[in-house]
Amino acid sequence: MTSRLLRACLLAGALGWSLAGGASEILIAASHDSPALQRFVAALQQRRPDERVRLLPSHERTTPDALPADARLILLGADLLDWRLGHAAGPPTLILQISRLQAQQRLGEQRPPQLTLLWSDPPPARQLQLIRRLLPQARRVGVLYSAHSVVLADELRRMTAPPGLTLEFQYWPDTGDSQPLNRLLDSSDVLLGLDDPTLYNPSSIKGILLASYGRKQALIGPTAAFIRAGSLSSTYSDQQDWLASLDALLDRAPRHWPRAAYPAHFKVLSNPQVARSLGIELDDDERQAERLRQGEPQP
Template identity: 35%
Template structure:
């Protein structure tokens, strides 16, 4: 008769453990392949916690949540309009989007995980792919000139010379691009939709490759279009980085890049430029090792 009692005690213990689980509210802009992949990745890595997914503008997130995770610019803006003090990690916010939040007051309860590629990683990637690279070229629009200081600091840390030029108007792009390519070993794209868009892509790629210069970045969608390589964060990388940020001592109002990342390259572009096919996994491991030794 003792066995049923032991089973009942064990069941009671398991049920009490469940009561300790955190409730994680995930606020998404809409139901997409990306949002589903991210939520699934988050759920698989937090099996003891309960995830409640809320589509922006439909239900309200309960105040009982231990953590809020927002996806994208609109969800972050929604969160900043709330008076709640629930710890929040805002994901999939770009540097371009961050500029739009310049005048917003960010409470200490909100941290931001950027979706834009980290400048240090992009420059390290360029160094690994182009071993004799000394100068990295950078183009930026007037709206994104404020990003230049991040790249200058990253270039100094990596021992790279940065040759940067601004593009005030669209008709200046060919001339500024030629200037940058003539003075640098590689063109590194930044998160600047005014320049790096479908309309300018042909000019950027054809002009660069005509001068035997590669384009690094600015993001994963550009790889299929003809960029050589980039660092980026998959939904799994972003989920792991959310968990890491949540488990670490809270950093009030912090803006950071995901700790986990991946590398994506275009083998065909590498071949056409006479470069060896990139090993994305090895490139990621080498960049990560460099970060961990600093």
């Protein structure tokens, strides 16, 4: 199929969705109003000028089933998940800024219909590819996990690691006891952080970094928020990436939305000072992200 014919088919499909009533109201809700939220709403409206995008004020959030059934609802943050789950009826809903662990605490393994969870933590497969590109000499990837992040560790165990990498797991029930951390560092070449606040937090991160860098080992992740603290690198998605990912989903009929997904658009953030101290030569973050994108499966 030629690119011109493909574009025509996509346009026809989008038009059919619009004529069928898809070009409806897009409602955005968050726990608290803020200038950043207002900018997000305005930016999405700019991307979708033919639709009405508006903030759903708290006084209109009576029950989800009271909202227009043909609307599409975007919730920012895990705080509103319980409100949405209060009624099975209601418009199809996208939930942003929710981590795997936050969803696990509220939902377990359930993925309710009419609900799409867009994960805020970096995809583990993407983080492993970042390790492979940044540290080609690394062979053993150490992974710490707690009782809260067993589900994330199990997901990693089920994954096929990139060629040349093996995963080493260590349960760490008490961050006040450094022995599990040291055991893992002795059997690893690099640490992959999971987005588990019980392990990676302002109180624990200094000890983890001192122990790992004492062995000339880098920490990847757990999120971009830890780069300034001393993590070497991480993939992440900023507002523009989320808007692009949302835009693509909103072009599709809600019945074709996945139950859960990571954002397709992302960037890489690295810490050059940490790289120099570890003797690691970093490539430009934009070029690194582009190489990762080229290596990912295309939708």
